[in-house]
Amino acid sequence: MTTQAARRRTATASRRRPSRRGGPSRRVVLRRRAVALLSLVTVTGLVVAVWFTPLLGVREVDVAGTVELTADQVRQAAAIESGTPLVRLDVDAVAARVRELPRVAGVRVDRSLPGTVLLTIEERTPVAVINAGDGAHMVDATGRDYATVSQPPAGLPELKVQARGLPAAVAVLVALPEQLRREVLAVSATTPADVKLTLTAGREVRWGSPDDTPRKAAVLDVLMTRDGSVFDVSSPELPTVS
Structure with missing residues (x-):
């Protein structure tokens, strides 16, 4: 057999055999589509179960x-x-x-x-009480009257305030040093600028407004080393004792 005849036979055989370099077979394509569809159905089912059923x-x-x-x-x-x-x-x-x-x-x-x-x-945690005819109104650090009880928790100071003076009275009370706050029996205020503290042993502190509370507390700490029953720190630059 000549070389040319052998080449023609090889070329003819190659044309008859399916090419392995082509795309995937129909069976493979169908299988891939089935897997994709099953995945989509599964995901959809999970979404429906999670979002729209009590599962x-x-x-x-x-x-x-x-x-x-x-x-x-x-x-x-x-x-x-x-x-x-x-x-x-x-x-x-x-x-x-x-x-x-x-x-x-x-x-x-x-x-x-x-x-x-x-x-x-x-x-809410009470910081003071307002005594009224229907019971003790508990007030928290925000100044909110949130509950009424027959007997308030022990140790809470009483608020004797008008509506205008309530926020200032609470602001002063919660900003006091802990040691001083334990001595407060009552806080009174008719306006935001005339807060007064009633302390143990019959002492009174004229506080004024909530402004400069830390400074007023420091001045009062020194002032209370002197004899007296009324301590005025409403103007901390000019405190007085009487």
Whole structure:
């Protein structure tokens, strides 16, 4: 056989054999499409289950941090419907509803799979009381009257104030050094500029406005080493004792 005839036979055989360099076979293409479709269906199913069904919905609402409030009071205020999908739970709205409870100063809402919501409560702490006909009104450091009780906690000073003087009286009280604050029996104020402190042993401090409270406290500390019952630090540059 001549070399030329052998080349023609090789070329003819090559044309008859399918090329291995071409694209994937139809079977491979169909298999890939089936896998892609199955993946899409699976992802879609998971999304639907998580977002639109109670599969990962709220099953339990736990409450932590309460002192005077009960867990049921917090749950009722939160108004979280059982079965609500966790990922769709509006935690800001839940927190806002819980903060409407007068005793609540702050709240954190946490979600935990598969179906738990944790509400961590920070209750208000009283710094003083306002005695009234219906009981003792507890006031916190923000000046909010948030609860009324028949008997206030021991050791809290009494606020004897008009509405205009309440913020100033509370501002002075919470800014006092701890040692001085323990001696305060009452705080009075009719305006923001005439705050007065009634101390133990029949002493009175004329404080004035909440301005320069740290300086006034330092001046008063020195002033109280002198004999007297009325200490005026409303003008800390010119304090007096009488």
